[in-house]
Every structure is written in C-alpha cells, then in structure tokens.
Amino acid sequence: MKLRYFLFVILLGYGNLFAAQVDTITVFSEKMQKDIKTVIVSPSNASKAKFPTLYLLHGHGGNHASYLKQVNDLERLVDRYQFLVVCPDGGFDSWYWDTESDSKFQYETFVSKELVDHINANYPVYDAPHYRAISGFSMGGHGALYLAIRHQDIFGVVGSTAGGVDIRPFPDNWGMAKRLGKIAENHDKWEKHTVINLLHLIDSKSLKIFIDCGRNDFFYDVNNKLHEKLTYLNIAHHYHLMPGQHNWEYASKSLNYQFAFFEEAFRGVENHE
Template sequence: MKLKLILLLLFCSTLFANASQIDTVFVESESMTKSISNIVILPDSYSAQKESYPVLYLLHGAGGNHTDWISKVPAIKEYADQYNMIIVCPDGNATSWYFDSPVDEKMRYETYLSKELINIIDNTYNTIATKSGRAITGLSMGGHGAFYLAFRHQNVWGAAGSMSGGVDIRPFPKNWDLSKRLGDYAEYKDNWEDNTVINMVYKLKGDGLKLIFDCGVDDFFYDANKRLHVKLVERNIPHDYTERPGGHSWDYWANSIKYHLLFFSDYFKI
C-alpha cells in the first residue's frame, strides 16, 4: 500500500527543559481519498539512527481533533520525554467513532488507524514495529475507539486503554452522530450490537491484550464502564479498572492519562 505523507511542521518546544520534538503530519488516506492530520510527539532522546521507540496512539473525543491533547494537556510533551516513547495523536473526525461505517463508505477510520497510519508511522520514524511496541488509548469517543480497534486488531496493538469511554453506545441512539455512522437504531439494530465495545469481549482471550480503563462516578458513561468491568471479571479477562470522583471533563482526563502512561510504560518494558 502506497500512502503519501507530508511532514508539515517540525519544531522544538522551548516550554520545557526537556524539549520534545513535535511534528504535524498529513497522511493521504487511500481508503477515504483525503488528507488527514496527525500530531507526532517525539521524546527528547529520539534519534533515527539509534534505538527503536515504542508508540502510544492517543485518541480524541467527539467534537475534537488531533490538536486536543497537545493543547488541553500540554504536559504530554513532558510525558513523552519521561517515558521515552513516541505519542501519536490522530485526527478521527469530530464524530467518526473510529468505525469503518457500514452505512457511509466515506468514513473508514478503522482502516485508517489500524493499517494506513500505522504503516506511515513505522516507515517514517524509528519505532518498535510490532504489537509489543504499540499501545492505544483515548477519551470518551476515543476511549471507545481505542478498545474497539485493539479488540478487533490484537495483532496490531499489545495494550489498550479507555478514559471515560463510550464502551456501550446503545443507550445513546440520538447522540454524537452515531446514527450517521451505524444507521438508525430501530432499522439497523445489528450494526449497533456488532459495533459496541461491551459486546466484543468475546474476542479477548486471557491476558493477550493488556487493558486499563477508568471512569468518573459522575460521568454519563460510568454505568457502561462498570458493566464492562463486571463482564471482564466474569470472563476472567485480566485488566486494570479504576473509578474515581469526577465527570466528563479535561480535568479528569489530564489526571487519568498519567496512570495510563505508567501502565503502558510498564508494558513496553516487559
């Protein structure tokens, strides 16, 4: 597969003592015939001639874009240095839900993330180009997306997380353009049942995919996350699950990402 890549912006941040390199990368997606923006954060130690680096794919939520994490939680630049990992923030469209939509052939973000972008990142940067060197997490829609993609592509990602994730989309048939991605719930119920994360637990076996997720007890996705936790326990699937005070907010996610990064760093060291 040949994909065009345009490296638009390359600069060294002067905001911190350890100056992470931040690239803005445009990838020409063949599956959607359009250019998609991505932020790539390289640790200060990065060198294309030296060691290979693990990569964390960090997804935004509904209504957001690829700049959300770097602008709302600028400390992730420091975290890239601290954990010596590459962090990739893709643009997932405001409401793609990271599906290959069964009702809109122009929305193929599963293919983009799991194939096209992975290939570009591994061919452009000095990465550990196996599942042992890849993890994925995200917030809200991105939490759903991270689990959705990792559950379906366990050969690509070795670890996955979700922060306040919409892990059961069925209670929200009128929200966040979900009906545009899956069809009206009353008419296309199978699409909703087949593409909600909580119904995909059967794809997991033992501890083959390392999992971490959490949700604030005041969040509208709290019930779904708690039910997913119970289901994983019933299926004897190892995972780290935390519920703590908080709602659906950047204050919560700025705190949550710290725990996810530690979890993934430990995974990359195994």
C-alpha cells in the first residue's frame, strides 16, 4: 500500500510539473487611460522557441478570468497544442467596440492594437497574422469575428463559439444600446457594428474562419444565417453544429474543436514556409 501511494504521489507531481503556466498581468491602455487585467496561459513543456498566439474573448458579464475558471481543460489544451493563450478583460458589456460616447470603452483599439503590441514585445510569439488567432464565446464570439474581419493585417485565424453574430434581433439585450444608442434612432450605427454585415470585407485567402453553435442556443438562428451568407458569398469557412445550449459546458467542448482547427491553420503556414 505504501508503494502504491508513493507511485500515486509521483504521478500526481509529474502531472502538475507539466501543467501550463498561468499569470495575471495588467496592460495599460493609452487610449482608455486605465489598466486592463489579462490572463496569460503559457505552455510549460515548451517545444518551440516561439509560439502562435490565441486571444480568447469572454462573453457578456464575464472578465479576464472567465475562461480560466470555466474551462477545466484550458491548461491541458495549451500544453498539448503549444499556443500562448491571452484572455483580456473586455469589460462587462463592451462588445469589443470602440464606443464613440465613452472614452473608457475603446476595446477594439485595446485588443487589436495595444494588447497585441504588448504581447509581441514581452512574450516569445510570432509577430505575423497567420500565427495569430482570435476567438471567443457569446459576446466574445461576436468580438472575435468583428475584430478579425476589420483587422486582417493583425489576425489571420478566427473562431466564434455561439457568437452574437447578428446583433439586430436583440436591440434591448446585453447593454448594446448603451454602446450604440437605441436602434430606432441609430439604425446605421447598428448596421455597421454587426458581424453579418461585414462579410464583404473578408479576404478568404488570408482569414481562416471557424464558427460553431449549439443546436439549442438562442444564437442558433443568427449563426445559421451567417453560415448561409458566407456560403452564398463563396467565403471559405468551417461551420460546426453540436447539441448544446448557451453555457460554459458547450463552450468548453467547443474549444477542443477550435484548438484542433487553429493548429491545422498554423501547421499549414509552416508547411509552406
């Protein structure tokens, strides 16, 4: 019994030894004039001198620690796939836009410019869009697609988990009117800030896209319409449906598929270099 217990302790210690490293840092935003908390998850058993980067955006009401708290497999996925994962605090209801009426909500600039510059300067990552992915859950799924489409010189791979990819059917929900104004009075602004209206900007040769949603999710219909419009426009993308509702159980399952997709995208670049 003592020998068995000893072996169990050794194996437990071995497993912990190769758990990904987790740090919480603060990044100062010049545009917003405030510090933003950000979780960094780094591979512990690093097999590369430099890593691809994956930015993960939380949903409405979340914060920088949401993925770390809710996704039990996050550290294992980081160690397995050898990505540097960056989880910024995107505010309670920012939708990752630059809000014209509020200087403290400039999250498009923060994520796509200030945070990327900070990570490039302080971590061993590739500074190239085809090695930089962005994804998110719910509000974060919308944010990931919104930022990737508008900044294809920064992000070359994008994912969305149950994203709010068309905001117009939900004008009174999740603080969006606080950022854009009431839809009846700001119709054009709502049209310009929703992902499904930005597809004409996509260069499908440079941006690799993964979209998934649960079949029982309240965002299922808008994701289906996004898929149909991408298909109609002949924009290459991977669309994945699974059983599930709008919760972290589904989002955790989704990450396994997305990490595999991101690895394939990064490996495709390596094979052509």
